[in-house]
Amino acid sequence: MFDRIADALELKGEAIFRVNAYRRAARIMRDLTEDVEQVRSEGRLLDIPGVGEGTGKKIEEYLNTGEMRKYAEVTRGINEELLDMLSIQGLGPKTLKLAHDSLGVNGLEDLKKVIEDGTLQELPRMGVKKVENIRRGIELFERSKGRIPLGVALPIAERVMEALSGERSVKHMSAAGSLRRMVETVGDIDILAAGSRGGEIIEAFTRMPSVTDVLAAGDTRGSVLIDGETQVDMRVVKTSEYGAALQYFTGSKAHNVKLRGMAGTMGMKLSEYGVFRGEKRIAGKTEEDVYRALGLPFIPPELREDRGEIEAAQENRLPDLVLFEDVVGDLHVHSNYSDGADSIEKLAQAAASSGLEYIAICDHSKSAQYAGGIDEGVLRSQMEEIERINRKVRPFRVLKGIEVDILKDGTLDLADEILDQLDIVVASVHMGFRQNVTGRMVRAMENPRVKVICHPTGRLISRREGYDVDLDTVMETAASTGTALEINAYFDRLDLNDVNVKKARDMGVLFSIGTDSHSVETLWYRALGVGVARRGWLRKKDLLNCLSADQVASLRK
DNA sequence: GCCGTTTTCGGCCCGACTGTTTTCAGTCG
Numbered sequence: 070m071f072d073r074i075a076d077a078l079e080l081k082g083e084a085i086f087r088v089n090a091y092r093r094a095a096r097i098m099r100d101l102t103e104d105v106e107q108v109r110s111e112g113r114l115l116d117i118p119g120v121g122e123g124t125g126k127k128i129e130e131y132l133n134t135g136e137m138r139k140y141a142e143v144t145r146g147i148n149e150e151l152l153d154m155l156s157i158q159g160l161g162p163k164t165l166k167l168a169h170d171s172l173g174v175n176g177l178e179d180l181k182k183v184i185e186d187g188t189l190q191e192l193p194r195m196g197v198k199k200v201e202n203i204r205r206g207i208e209l210f211e212r213s214k215g216r217i218p219l220g221v222a223l224p225i226a227e228r229v230m231e232a233l234s235g236e237r238s239v240k241h242m243s244a245a246g247s248l249r250r251m252v253e254t255v256g257d258i259d260i261l262a263a264g265s266r267g268g269e270i271i272e273a274f275t276r277m278p279s280v281t282d283v284l285a286a287g288d289t290r291g292s293v294l295i296d297g298e299t300q301v302d303m304r305v306v307k308t309s310e311y312g313a314a315l316q317y318f319t320g321s322k323a324h325n326v327k328l329r330g331m332a333g334t335m336g337m338k339l340s341e342y343g344v345f346r347g348e349k350r351i352a353g354k355t356e357e358d359v360y361r362a363l364g365l366p367f368i369p370p371e372l373r374e375d376r377g378e379i380e381a382a383q384e385n386r387l388p389d390l391v392l393f394e395d396v397v398g399d400l401h402v403h404s405n406y407s408d409g410a411d412s413i414e415k416l417a418q419a420a421a422s423s424g425l426e427y428i429a430i431c432d433h434s435k436s437a438q439y440a441g442g443i444d445e446g447v448l449r450s451q452m453e454e455i456e457r458i459n460r461k462v463r464p465f466r467v468l469k470g471i472e473v474d475i476l477k478d479g480t481l482d483l484a485d486e487i488l489d490q491l492d493i494v495v496a497s498v499h500m501g502f503r504q505n506v507t508g509r510m511v512r513a514m515e516n517p518r519v520k521v522i523c524h525p526t527g528r529l530i531s532r533r534e535g536y537d538v539d540l541d542t543v544m545e546t547a548a549s550t551g552t553a554l555e556i557n558a559y560f561d562r563l564d565l566n567d568v569n570v571k572k573a574r575d576m577g578v579l580f581s582i583g584t585d586s587h588s589v590e591t592l593w594y595r596a597l598g599v600g601v602a603r604r605g606w607l608r609k610k611d612l613l614n615c616l617s618a619d620q621v622a623s624l625r626k
Numbered sequence: 627g628c629c630g631t632t633t634t635c636g637g638c639c640c641g642a643c644t645g646t647t648t649t650c651a652g653t654c655g
Contacts, residue, residue, distance in 0.1 A: 086638055090627035121628045159644095161653050194646060202644085246655090259655090290643090302655090317640090318655080329639040334631075340640050341655095 070131070070140045071095035071124070076152040077143040079162045080169070094124045096323065100376060102572040104541075106132060150176045157210045159202035167192055181207065205284075209300075216254035217299060218530055220560025220597050223248065225299055226258050232277045238266040240308050245318035249370045251600030253530060253563045257300040261318050267305035274303045310342050312355035317341035323375035324368075331379070332363055339363070371603040376571075388606045393599050396614045397426040398621060399592060401472065401495060401523060401555065401583020406451050407432035408440040410588040413451075413467060414458050419589035421465040427618035429470035429493050430455065431583070434482040436474045437499050445487050452490065466618040468492040472523060477501045479512030481519070488518040492622035495521040495555065495583070498536060502527060506536040510543050514552040517626045521581045521613070522547065524557040524564040531561055544573045551626040553613050554578055556605075558598030559585040570605025580605075581613040 075091035097119045098105070108114055109132055114125045131137045144152075154165060154177060168174040171192065172183050180203075183189040190200045226244045233239060239262050243249065246259030264270050271291040275283045282294035291303045306314040317325060318341070325339075332339040337346050343353025344362040352362035360367050365382045369390055372378040381387050402416055403409035409416075413430055420428045430451070433442035443451065448471060455467045470493040474482035481488070481496065488494050496519045498506055506527075513519050525543055528535030547554050554573055557564045562585065565573065570580065582598035584591055602612060609615045613624070 084627090087627050089638080094627085119628070123627050159653075163652060194651070196646060198645060199652095287643090320655085322639095322655080326639055333639075338640080342641085 070137055071098060071127075073152060074140055074143055076155055077147055079155070080147065080152065080166050081143070082162070082166060090119075091124070093119045093323075098128075100374075100568055102568050148175045154180065154210075157203070157206040159199075159206040164195075164199075164203070177207070177211075209284075209294075212298065216256055217258075218560050219248070219251060219253050219255060219563075219600070220594060222255045222258055222299070223596070225295055225301070226260065228279070229258070229260055229274070229277065229295075229301055229303075233260075233262065233270065233273055236264065236266075236270050236273055238264040239270060240264055241311050243315060245304075245315060246320060249319050250321065250373060251371050251597070251604055253566065253601070257302055259318055260301065260303045261311075261315055262303070262305045263308040263311035263314075264305055265307075270305050271303060306341075308354070310353050312357070313339075313343040313353035313359050314341050316356045316359045319370050319373065321374050324373040324379070327375050327379055328363065335363070337362070369603065371600060372606065374604075376568075389608050390603045391599065391607050391609045391612055391615065393596060394424070395609045396582055396595060396599055396602075396612065397424075398468075398614045398616075398618065399425055399428045399584050399586070399595055400468075400470070400493065400521065400581045400614055400621070401431050401557065401585050402428045402592075403432050403472075403585070403587045404430050404451075406430075406441075406443055406447060407437070408587060413454060414461070416586070416589055416592075417458055417462045417465060417467050420592055421462060423592055423595075425592075425595075426464070427466040427468055427621070429468040429495075429583075429621070431470040431472040431493070431495050433499075434471055434473045436476060436482045440499075442474070442482075445483060448483070448487060468618060468622060470495060472497050473519075474499055475509050475513045477504055477509070479505075479509035481513065481516065485516075485518060493520050493624070494518045495523050495581070497523040498527060502536045506538040507542050510538065511546045514543075514546050514550045519552060520624055520626070521553045521555050521583075523555045523583065524562050524585075525554050526564050526566075526569070528564055528566075529561050530563065535564075540569060544569075544576050544578055547573065547579075548577045551579070553581040556580055556582045556598045556601050557585050558582055558594040558596075558601070559591070560594060560597060563597060563601050565601070565605075567601055567604035570601060570607065574605060574607060574611055579613060580607060580611055 071091045072095040075088045079088045114120055114128055127137050127139055172188055174180050174183060184200055184204055226248055230242055241263040243261055245261045247255040248258055262270055267288040271286050274291050275286050275293055279295045280293045281297045284292040289305050293301055295301055329339045337344055343350045344359055352358040357367045368378050368382050404413045404416060433440040435442045435444040452469045455469050459467055469491045471491055473494055473496050475496050475498045476482055496513045510522055526535040554565055584594040586592050613621055
């Protein structure tokens, strides 16, 4: 509702600072991991930075009545669709308001009509090119399916950088933006390069075979569509400005705004060209230099969300974040014993060559019939095969595991006797998403054999909300029983997500990264899991995957 | 609307590009 108020106020031409205050409040509410009712009942609403008198009262009003008068007032007479249209590229609030007020545009079809019949172009400060830009913006708006999952965007970014790596004048290159911060979905892909011949680099960029549309191309900036749908923006800067540019283009916006404010109060100025004191440029070549000039240690990109990282940096208490190389095991892999595509041996070899020390084969249990779940007998023969394979692939190790179903009464799908023979047991809810999920998970965690609860919310990024589950209770029980919660790294799950990981970590919960791979193709999703872990402020000691195979196999709760 | 090492009013991040204009408004990131 705060986001919608911001949209509506912006459209009405309200002061941008007020609009931004609402956007900030919306972001803060979205990031809040505590129950807002609880915060209110303890009288702490106004303790939340960014929530003042006004928004605090509105939150109270909403909690009491389920309504917000301000929201009703500012959205009166404005179509929801009109507010959505603010995200059309090339069409901002001023133009949209003008079209609304003087031409009666109240939706996408109206706008197309006034473009067609030429009346839009007759408005003040409108011309042929502007209208054409808006027309293209509409095309893109209708074509793009919204945000791209990180797991889809990362390989595209890598392909682009690979294609440009041969350009001789390129000195540095990196993904930037939300992709570099490892946000679970990204709006577009940003690539930054440092080099002397910007024009040539951009030209090579626009000539890549996968490019279907060139949206812009100049000496310092280019923008294209890959395969007709994914927007990639490329920027080229001077080597001396690369650090400041990378810092700037990585964002997040909220992080940068706060940093720039800080720079101001310290008598400096921060821009994408560097840190300045008066006319004098005092940093900019590397990101480390930029942060140092502001009196801060380097803040890893995954933390740059203005969720307390700047304050932590000032007080020198940034977490020592887990590194990709620290994660030496994948604790959730399916084989062709259930619904996976590849043999255990093939998975082991692929995992070994990707730098892992071990994987845990955790196929589905018998109740998951749709997934070819296995019973006690098949599991026994799988354990024998794993022993044979382990003799072949040493020092790599395959752990004997199972992804056991948590049944509708909270009991497990396989008997304790066989679970006792495994190296690791992970447990999942795969049925009855609305049926006492919390109680069932708690009961499963109370079983000392269960080391991990998989995908604790059950959400699918592209299409499903997740279970009816009380995460606070799950986290408390996980902490008290020593059960790890999974960071399921499958690209459409990423479950738990970043904010919940941070919250659970602060409660003393342990974590386990599992790719939930059903073939060798997705073992690389571990990188996505590490991204979520780092965004959740995790250290090496918070993850089971940083233990050795022996340590994992001998875990006791 | 929020907030305070410029502290209860008066600021609020910074710069580039585009297209429309004769000095700048709108949009974007």
